[in-house]
Structures are given as C-alpha cells and as structure tokens.
Amino acid sequence: MDAGEIAILALAAALAVLPPLVDRWALRHGASPQALIALASVTLAGSAAVPVAFVICASGQAAHEGATSAPGVAAVAGLLLVAIAAGRTLARVITIRRRWKALSHIAATLQPPAEYGGVQILPVAEPLAFAAGGDAYVSQGLLERLSPQEQLVVIAHEREHAQRRHGRLLALARALTHGSFDLPAVRHASTAIARELDTLADRAAAHRVGDPHTIRTALQTLAAHTAPTPTAQDETGLRHRLERLDARTTTAGRIVEDAVRLATLAIGAGTLAVICLSIHTRTIWLGAAACALLLASLYTFTRPTLTRRRPSRTTPQTPRRIPAETRTFAHPQTSAVPDARPAGLRTCAPRSRRRVS
Amino acid sequence: MSERRRYVCGHRLPALEADVLELLLAAPAPMTVAEVQQALPGARRAHTTVSTLLTRLADRGLVTRQHRGHIYEWSPAGTAHELTINALHQVLDGVEDPDAVVLGFLDSLRGTRPRRPPDTNG
Numbered sequence: 001m002d003a004g005e006i007a008i009l010a011l012a013a014a015l016a017v018l019p020p021l022v023d024r025w026a027l028r029h030g031a032s033p034q035a036l037i038a039l040a041s042v043t044l045a046g047s048a049a050v051p052v053a054f055v056i057c058a059s060g061q062a063a064h065e066g067a068t069s070a071p072g073v074a075a076v077a078g079l080l081l082v083a084i085a086a087g088r089t090l091a092r093v094i095t096i097r098r099r100w101k102a103l104s105h106i107a108a109t110l111q112p113p114a115e116y117g118g119v120q121i122l123p124v125a126e127p128l129a130f131a132a133g134g135d136a137y138v139s140q141g142l143l144e145r146l147s148p149q150e151q152l153v154v155i156a157h158e159r160e161h162a163q164r165r166h167g168r169l170l171a172l173a174r175a176l177t178h179g180s181f182d183l184p185a186v187r188h189a190s191t192a193i194a195r196e197l198d199t200l201a202d203r204a205a206a207h208r209v210g211d212p213h214t215i216r217t218a219l220q221t222l223a224a225h226t227a228p229t230p231t232a233q234d235e236t237g238l239r240h241r242l243e244r245l246d247a248r249t250t251t252a253g254r255i256v257e258d259a260v261r262l263a264t265l266a267i268g269a270g271t272l273a274v275i276c277l278s279i280h281t282r283t284i285w286l287g288a289a290a291c292a293l294l295l296a297s298l299y300t301f302t303r304p305t306l307t308r309r310r311p312s313r314t315t316p317q318t319p320r321r322i323p324a325e326t327r328t329f330a331h332p333q334t335s336a337v338p339d340a341r342p343a344g345l346r347t348c349a350p351r352s353r354r355r356v357s
Numbered sequence: 358m359s360e361r362r363r364y365v366c367g368h369r370l371p372a373l374e375a376d377v378l379e380l381l382l383a384a385p386a387p388m389t390v391a392e393v394q395q396a397l398p399g400a401r402r403a404h405t406t407v408s409t410l411l412t413r414l415a416d417r418g419l420v421t422r423q424h425r426g427h428i429y430e431w432s433p434a435g436t437a438h439e440l441t442i443n444a445l446h447q448v449l450d451g452v453e454d455p456d457a458v459v460l461g462f463l464d465s466l467r468g469t470r471p472r473r474p475p476d477t478n479g
Contacts, residue, residue, distance in 0.1 A: 098369070099448055101364075101369075102364070102367060102369060102444065102448050103445075103448055105364040105367050106367035106441055106445045106448065109364075109366055109367055109437075109441045110438070110441055110442075110445075122445060123442065123445075124445065124446075124449065128449070
C-alpha cells in the first residue's frame with residue numbers, strides 16, 4: 001500500500017458517507033439549492049474519478065511487477081469495470097439525447113397552434129409538464145385542468161428548467177447513476193440534484209408570478225388528478241417542497257451554507273489530490289491535465305445552473321412576464337379530443353412534397 | 358449510399374426508409390413496389406431492396422399493405438399527423454422509466470402516465 005492507494009480508499013470512504021449526511025443535515029436547516037447542487041456535482045465528479053485513479057495506480061505497479069502479479073490482476077479487473085461503467089454511462093447519455101431530439105422534432109412537426117409563453121404544447125390528454133433539454137413542454141390536458149394563474153406557474157417552472165439547461169446536469173447525473181450500477185452514493189447525489197433543481201425552478205416560478213400560493217394550488221390540483229388518493233409520502237413530499245419555496249437568510253442558515261460549501265471544497269480538494277497522487281509516479285503534467293479536465297467539465301455542466309441570471313438581454317424573445325392577452329388558453333377546436341385534427345393534414349415530409357410537385 | 362438516419366414525423370429512420378415513407382405520405386394513392394421503385398429519387402434501387410425497405414417500415418408499424426389483384430400495394434399507416442402523435446406517445450412512454458431525464462413539475466409527487474396500447478393513434 002503506497003500513499004496513492006491509501007488516499008484513494010480514504011476518498012472513496014468519505015464520498016460514500018459524507019455527502020449524504022451533509023445533504024440531509026443541510027436540507028433540514030435550510031441551505032441554498034445552489035450549495036447543495038454544487039456538493040452533489042462535486043460528489044459525482046469524485047465518484048467518477050476514484051475508480052479511474054485506482055486503475056492508474058494499480059497499472060503503474062503492475063508495469064513493474066508483471067501481469068500475473070496481484071496488482072496486475074487488480075489493474076485488469078479494474079480496467080474492465082471502468083470500461084463497462086463508462087460504456088453504460090455513454091449509452092445512457094446517447095439515449096437521453098436521442099429522446100430530447102425526437103421530442104423537439106415531433107414538436108416542430110406538429111407545429112403547435114401557438115407559442116404559448118415559450119413552451120411547446122403537446123396534443124396529449126394526460127396532464128404532463130416537463131422540460132427536456134432546452135425545450136419546455138406542456139400537454140393540452142394539463143392546460144385544460146388548470147386555472148390561467150396556475151398555468152403560468154407551471155409554465156414558468158418548466159421554462160426555468162429549459163432556459164438554465166437543468167436537463168444537461170441532471171442527464172449526466174442520471175447517466176452516471178446508471179453507469180455505476182446504482183451505487184448508493186451516486187444515486188443519492190443525483191436524487192439531490194433533481195430535488196434541488198426543482199426547488200430552484202419553483203422559486204423562479206414563484207418570483208415570476210409574484211405569488212407563492214399559486215404553486216401550492218397548482219401542485220394540489222395536479223396531484224389530485226394524477227393520484228386521486230394521495231399517500232402519506234405524497235403529502236410529506238408536497239409539504240417539504242412548499243416549505244423550501246422561500247429562501248431563508250438567518251444566521252443559522254448562513255452557518256449551514258458555509259458548512260456545505262466547506263464540505264464541497266474538502267471533497268473537491270480530496271479528489272484533485274487523489275488524481276495527482278495516483279498519477280505522480282508517471283509525470284506531474286498528466287495529473288495536472290486530468291485535474292484541469294475534471295474542473296473544466298464540472299464548470300461547463302454547473303455554470304448555466306448556478307450562475308446568477310443575467311438581465312433579460314440574453315433572452316430577448318422571452319419576456320419575464322407573459323403578456324396578459326395570452327394568459328387564458330383558449331383552443332376550442334381541439335379542447336375535447338386533443339388528438340383529433342383534420343385528417344389528411346400533412347404537416348411533415350415537406351422535402352418529398354417539393355420533390356414530387 | 359448515405360446511411361444517415363433522419364426524422365420523419367418524429368420517427369428516427371435510416372435515410373432510405375425515410376425516403377420511402379415520405380414518398381408514400383406525399384402520394385395520393387397506395388403504391389406498389391414497382392411504383393415506389395420508379396418514384397424513388399437518386400439511383401435506381403433493386404426491386405428486392407425496395408421490398409425490404411417497405412417490409413421494415415411495416416415492422417415499425419408505419420406502413421400497411423393491401424392486396425390489389427395478386428400484388429401488394431402499400432400505404433402509410435396513418436396521416437402524417439397520426440404518425441407523429443404515435444411517435445410522441447412512444448417517446449413519452451419511454452420517459453416514464455425510472456431514470457427518465459425529464460424535469461417535470463410533478464416530479465416529486467410521482468404523477469404517472471397510464472400506458473397506452475401501442476397502436477391506438479388518435
């Protein structure tokens with residue numbers, strides 16, 4: 001056992017235990033979503049870096065002692081495992097991206113009757129509202145069930161997800177969870193990211209509409225439609241979510257916030273140290289390059305979510321408030337049977353039409 | 358021969374199958390294999406090639422065939438709009454799986470979407 005291996009084991013143990021504890025504690029005491037997302041993202045990056053560092057460490061020793069020695073066997077087994085996990089992660093990322101692309105193609109083909117406050121309306125009877133990639137989608141069934149004010153809240157929530165590219169971060173987290181065979185630490189981090197992204201979007205929606213109470217009624221209306229008999233778990237989930245709507249800035253809250261940031265920093269520093277230690281036997285530059293790569297990818301994925309929103313100059317086509325005249329959604333010809341439209345409406349295949357005529 | 362896939366009515370298809378489906382959607386009446394072979398743009402394809410393409414599209418549920426005399430004639434399984442709605446439901450069914458990457462308003466409340474039987478498209 002050299003210093004590198006001990007450091008790797010220590011980091012792995014810390015990653016498995018520390019982040020879930022900090023997360024749970026901070027959630028009870030009202031830390032900000034941004035801090036918790038940063039913690040979860042760094043945890044994910046660390047979880048991905050640990051096995052890679054281990055393989056590098058073991059293969060460094062195996063190069064000295066031969067392929068049939070204990071380090072050699074460990075290196076080969078580790079390499080296989082890392083390759084499988086990376087393949088699974090990549091495959092999941094591709095699946096997700098394909099799904100997003102298909103959705104945006106479908107939306108473009110269906111040519112929704114009107115851009116409704118920056119979301120695409122899907123002609124589906126079930127109440128659905130979601131953001132996939134950079135687009136937000138709302139189903140017709142949802143709009144029919146909600147009051148205009150509630151529609152505004154839901155749309156603002158989904159647009160926040162779409163505009164801040166929350167999906168990109170979550171996609172990576174979910175893909176890593178899948179790739180790591182649902183490792184508890186990784187799964188916890190990706191659940192935390194999903195939860196905190198929802199909180200961020202809720203806050204943005206409440207801010208945009210100016211009335212946090214609307215979120216409560218919208219959630220209750222939708223919950224009543226999707227699950228007529230809410231379970232106790234649903235009830236507590238709803239309560240927790242509503243509790244987190246307003247950002248508290250008490251002294252205790254600030255201490256919690258600092259503690260979370262400190263834990264994030266510690267895990268990040270530990271991960272970087274482990275990478276450098278595992279590589280230092282070869283060359284220090286390789287270690288530095290690996291660290292830079294890790295930091296750059298973390299920055300790319302968390303920046304759109306965590307930076308402060310710049311003034312609306314960046315998105316001139318989407319007003320902060322949806323104009324009053326578009327607030328009531330009236331779409332009489334498709335309201336009863338959302339799937340019904342004039343038959344023979346050939347909205348797609350414009351290429352071939354051009355070719356034939 | 359470019360094997361790039363592209364989207365037709367929300368379905369991701371290999372280029373040739375996409376060409377055939379677009380042709381059938383734009384055609385006023387059902388077409389036989391020979392007619393499709395005639396109308397396909399680009400280099401002339403073998404009869405068996407076109408026949409295989411149509412069979413693959415049928416396997417995907419995008420085209421149907423009827424007898425005309427003793428040859429088959431092919432037509433799209435629905436209007437372009439119906440095919441698109443069908444694709445939408447396929448995507449949405451996939452979205453409900455445990456790690457669907459979709460950020461929903463109801464995410465923490467677990468609103469589930471009832472499964473639709475595969476071929477009810479409108």
